[in-house]
Amino acid sequence: MKAFRLPATDLAAFIERLAGQYTILGPVPRGPGAVFGEVKTADQLKLDFGQTFYSPKKYFHPPVQTLITFQDRQIVEKAGEAGESINPRIIFGVRPCDMNALTNLDQVFGEAYPDPYYQRQRKNTLIVVLNCNKPCKYGYCTSFNTGPAAEKGYDLALTDLGDAYLVEVGSEAGQALAAGLTPATEADQTAAQQVIDSCRQSMTRRIEGENLGDFMHQRVDHPHWQELKEKCLACGSCTHVCPTCFCFAVQDQTDLTLQNGVRERVWDSCQYYQFSRVALDHVFRPDRAARIKQRLFHKFAYYEQQFDVVGCVGCGRCVSTCIVKIDPVEVVAALQEGVPEQKPAQRFRPTRRGSCPSENPYTPYPAVIKAIKQQTKDTATYTLAFTDEQLRQEYRFDPGTFNMVSVFGVGEAPISISSGADEKDCFEHTIRAVGNLTNFLTTLKVGDTVGIRGPYGYGWPVEEMKGKNVLVVAGGIGLAPLRPVLKHIINRRPEYGKLEILYGARNPQEMLFTDEFSQWRTWPDTNLLLTVDSPAGTDWTENVGVVTTLFNQMTVEPENTIVVTCGPGIMMKFAVRDLLARGFKPEQIFVSLERRMSCGIKKCGNCQIGPLFVCQDGPVFRYSEVKDLPEDIF
Structure with missing residues (x-):
C-alpha cells in the first residue's frame, strides 16, 4: 500500500x-x-x-x-x-x-x-x-x-x-x-x-464482539426485552440514521387518474407496526419488544448469518438520535445479567445463492390475461401469458415458487404460482381478493394485462420426494401453492410412492379446485380426504372438523414419507405439532411461509424471519431449519 x-x-x-x-x-x-x-x-x-x-x-x-x-x-x-x-x-x-x-x-x-x-x-x-x-x-x-x-x-x-x-x-x-x-x-x-x-x-465504550451471535441467541427470552419495550417509542429514528440498515417499501405515486405516476422505494423501518403487516391486517410483529429484538438481533446475529459480517459498525448514531437513549452497549451489558443456564445457540445459516444476472430485477414484464375461472366468491384463477414471445418460451418455474404480480398505480404483491411446471406458454395464479392489488385484479377481464416479475424463491422438494410417500396437508387458499406438486407427481407417477391429500376449508363454498377432486381420486395410489369447519346449509357428505382431524384417517406412516403443508399459520402450527406427536420428524416436514414483500429479491427486508429472507431462502422451508428461530414462524 x-x-x-x-x-x-x-x-x-x-x-x-x-x-x-x-x-x-x-x-x-x-x-x-x-x-x-x-x-x-x-x-x-x-x-x-x-x-x-x-x-x-x-x-x-x-x-x-x-x-x-x-x-x-x-x-x-x-x-x-x-x-x-x-x-x-x-x-x-x-x-x-x-x-x-x-x-x-x-x-x-x-x-x-x-x-x-x-x-x-x-x-x-x-x-x-x-x-x-x-x-x-x-x-x-x-x-x-x-x-x-x-x-x-x-x-x-x-x-x-x-x-x-x-x-x-x-x-x-x-x-x-x-x-x-x-x-x-x-x-x-x-x-x-x-x-x-x-x-x-x-475509547471506553465497547461491546464484546466475539461469539456475539451465540450470545444473542442464548438470550432470546431475557426479561430485559420487556423493559426496553416500555421505553421504546417505535419512532424508527435508530434505523433511519443507521448506516447499515437497508429496509425499504415500494409504493406508487400517481396523479388523479391513478394511471400515471412513478413507482418509488422509500426507507422503511422494522420498528414500525405496519412493517410486517400483510393482507387482512395481520401483523407478524405487533409487539414492540419483538421489533426491538428484531433490530438488535439483526445487527449482532442475523447480519453475520446472512452476509458473514456483523451488521453494526459501532457509529453510535442510534444512541444520539434516540429520544429515550436506548444504547446497544448498555443493552448487551444488561443481557449479560440474570441469565439462567445457557442453552446451546441454534443458528441457522441460509444458503448463499449466486448472482442472478438481470437487466433490472425491478422491471415487471407485461402478461395478458388469457382466462379467468372463479373458484369461490372472492377467489379466482387467472391464466396468464407473457406478451413477449421469447420470454413466454423461456419462462420456467419450480413448484412452490412465486411471482411478483404488479399493476402500476395500484401496487405489487407476491403470489404463488398455482399451475403445473410442465405446462408451457401459460401459467396460473389463484388469487384471493383481500388487499389493494388483489381487489383491483377482480375488476380486470380477459385481454387485460398485468406486470410479472419472477419466478422467485425455493419451492417444494419434488426431487427429494422421489421414491417416497407424499402427504399433502392444505388449508383454504393454501391448496393453491400445493397444486403444482400434485400436477408434478401425477405427470411422473411411477417415480413417487403413495400420495395422500388432506384438505380443509371453513365451509364447502370456500374450497378451491372442486371440479378437479373427482379426477384426483382416479389417480393411482392416491387418497383425497376433505373436511370443512362448518357445512351449514349445504348437502356436504364429507368430513366435518379442522384439517388435523383427518390425520386419524390417513394411511401413510412416518417412515419414508415427506410432508408438505400450506395454509393459515394457525393451521400449520397445529398440523406440525400433531404430525410430530405421531412420529414424523422435523426433517420430513416442509412448510410454505407468508410474509410481506416489497421486492422479492432479498433487498427490502420486509420478509425477514430471523436470518432468513422468505423471498429467496423460501418460501418453502424444511421445518427442522426454522423451528428454532428466535421468533415464531407461524
Missing part, C-alpha cells in the same frame, strides 16, 4: 484540483455538528467533527428513489434508466465506521439479484476516508474493528498529523487522485499509527 504526505497548507489546492474533475461531497457545518453536502473549496469543509448526523448511505440508497415512471399503467421510462444522471463524484471525509458500513451494503445490494440503482451510484463514486483522531461521544467501533482507522474499501484514507495528512492509497483510482503528492516518510507513517493508537486507547 502506497502512502503520501499532504501538507495541511496544501489541502485547499488538493480539494480545488479534485473539484475540477469531480463533484465533491463532504462534511459541512450544520448546527453543532456536520452533515454531508456539496463543497467547492476546502474552507467549506468541517473536518473537526466526531460523526455526521447521517451517513453517506443516502447517496447510494436514497431515502426516496424513483424506480419506474409509468403512463397509462405502462412503463415510459425503462427501469435502470430512471432517476437523475450520476456525475463522477468523491465523498470526502468518510469516517471508517461508515466506510465499513458501505462495504456491508455492497454485499446486501450485490447478492442474488444485484441492485442496478445502488450499483450505478456506487460505480460513479470514489471514497476518501478521514481516520479518527479522537473518539466520538457514543461510538464503540473498536468492538468490531470498524474504527478508528479504515482497513478496506476506500480509495484514499487520510490521517490528520496536525501539520499534514498521511494519505494512504486503497485503489488504482485512489492512486490517480494522489498524483503529485510527496511520498510519506517512515516517520509520517509512525506518527499516523500513534494517532490511531491514541484514539483507540481513548
Whole structure:
C-alpha cells in the first residue's frame, strides 16, 4: 500500500484540483455538528467533527428513489434508466465506521439479484476516508474493528498529523487522485499509527464482539426485552440514521387518474407496526419488544448469518438520535445479567445463492390475461401469458415458487404460482381478493394485462420426494401453492410412492379446485380426504372438523414419507405439532411461509424471519431449519 504526505497548507489546492474533475461531497457545518453536502473549496469543509448526523448511505440508497415512471399503467421510462444522471463524484471525509458500513451494503445490494440503482451510484463514486483522531461521544467501533482507522474499501484514507495528512492509497483510482503528492516518510507513517493508537486507547465504550451471535441467541427470552419495550417509542429514528440498515417499501405515486405516476422505494423501518403487516391486517410483529429484538438481533446475529459480517459498525448514531437513549452497549451489558443456564445457540445459516444476472430485477414484464375461472366468491384463477414471445418460451418455474404480480398505480404483491411446471406458454395464479392489488385484479377481464416479475424463491422438494410417500396437508387458499406438486407427481407417477391429500376449508363454498377432486381420486395410489369447519346449509357428505382431524384417517406412516403443508399459520402450527406427536420428524416436514414483500429479491427486508429472507431462502422451508428461530414462524 502506497502512502503520501499532504501538507495541511496544501489541502485547499488538493480539494480545488479534485473539484475540477469531480463533484465533491463532504462534511459541512450544520448546527453543532456536520452533515454531508456539496463543497467547492476546502474552507467549506468541517473536518473537526466526531460523526455526521447521517451517513453517506443516502447517496447510494436514497431515502426516496424513483424506480419506474409509468403512463397509462405502462412503463415510459425503462427501469435502470430512471432517476437523475450520476456525475463522477468523491465523498470526502468518510469516517471508517461508515466506510465499513458501505462495504456491508455492497454485499446486501450485490447478492442474488444485484441492485442496478445502488450499483450505478456506487460505480460513479470514489471514497476518501478521514481516520479518527479522537473518539466520538457514543461510538464503540473498536468492538468490531470498524474504527478508528479504515482497513478496506476506500480509495484514499487520510490521517490528520496536525501539520499534514498521511494519505494512504486503497485503489488504482485512489492512486490517480494522489498524483503529485510527496511520498510519506517512515516517520509520517509512525506518527499516523500513534494517532490511531491514541484514539483507540481513548475509547471506553465497547461491546464484546466475539461469539456475539451465540450470545444473542442464548438470550432470546431475557426479561430485559420487556423493559426496553416500555421505553421504546417505535419512532424508527435508530434505523433511519443507521448506516447499515437497508429496509425499504415500494409504493406508487400517481396523479388523479391513478394511471400515471412513478413507482418509488422509500426507507422503511422494522420498528414500525405496519412493517410486517400483510393482507387482512395481520401483523407478524405487533409487539414492540419483538421489533426491538428484531433490530438488535439483526445487527449482532442475523447480519453475520446472512452476509458473514456483523451488521453494526459501532457509529453510535442510534444512541444520539434516540429520544429515550436506548444504547446497544448498555443493552448487551444488561443481557449479560440474570441469565439462567445457557442453552446451546441454534443458528441457522441460509444458503448463499449466486448472482442472478438481470437487466433490472425491478422491471415487471407485461402478461395478458388469457382466462379467468372463479373458484369461490372472492377467489379466482387467472391464466396468464407473457406478451413477449421469447420470454413466454423461456419462462420456467419450480413448484412452490412465486411471482411478483404488479399493476402500476395500484401496487405489487407476491403470489404463488398455482399451475403445473410442465405446462408451457401459460401459467396460473389463484388469487384471493383481500388487499389493494388483489381487489383491483377482480375488476380486470380477459385481454387485460398485468406486470410479472419472477419466478422467485425455493419451492417444494419434488426431487427429494422421489421414491417416497407424499402427504399433502392444505388449508383454504393454501391448496393453491400445493397444486403444482400434485400436477408434478401425477405427470411422473411411477417415480413417487403413495400420495395422500388432506384438505380443509371453513365451509364447502370456500374450497378451491372442486371440479378437479373427482379426477384426483382416479389417480393411482392416491387418497383425497376433505373436511370443512362448518357445512351449514349445504348437502356436504364429507368430513366435518379442522384439517388435523383427518390425520386419524390417513394411511401413510412416518417412515419414508415427506410432508408438505400450506395454509393459515394457525393451521400449520397445529398440523406440525400433531404430525410430530405421531412420529414424523422435523426433517420430513416442509412448510410454505407468508410474509410481506416489497421486492422479492432479498433487498427490502420486509420478509425477514430471523436470518432468513422468505423471498429467496423460501418460501418453502424444511421445518427442522426454522423451528428454532428466535421468533415464531407461524
